[in-house]
Amino acid sequence: MLKVRMKLKEKKITIPVPYPILNLLLRVITSKKITRFVNKAIENDGKKFTIPQIDKKDVKPLLKALIEYRGLTLVETKLKDGTEVTVKL
Numbered sequence: 001m002l003k004v005r006m007k008l009k010e011k012k013i014t015i016p017v018p019y020p021i022l023n024l025l026l027r028v029i030t031s032k033k034i035t036r037f038v039n040k041a042i043e044n045d046g047k048k049f050t051i052p053q054i055d056k057k058d059v060k061p062l063l064k065a066l067i068e069y070r071g072l073t074l075v076e077t078k079l080k081d082g083t084e085v086t087v088k089l
Contacts, residue, residue: 004087007082072089
């Protein structure tokens, strides 16, 4: 399970993201329709940047690797105003 923890000045927020939901989100993001929609939105702004199509076959090994490395800290940031964000597997 992916865990996102945010510590603000007065609040602490923890957002758990189970792997099946993460898998579903990655399938939606890698779909051809979403990629076309995002590229059309970028073209409307007049920019020349395009997002390449990502195959679902390439994402599956990534998810399997995430499951193997439980407890690993991916991101840990602290800002000057006291805000902290931590993303752990």
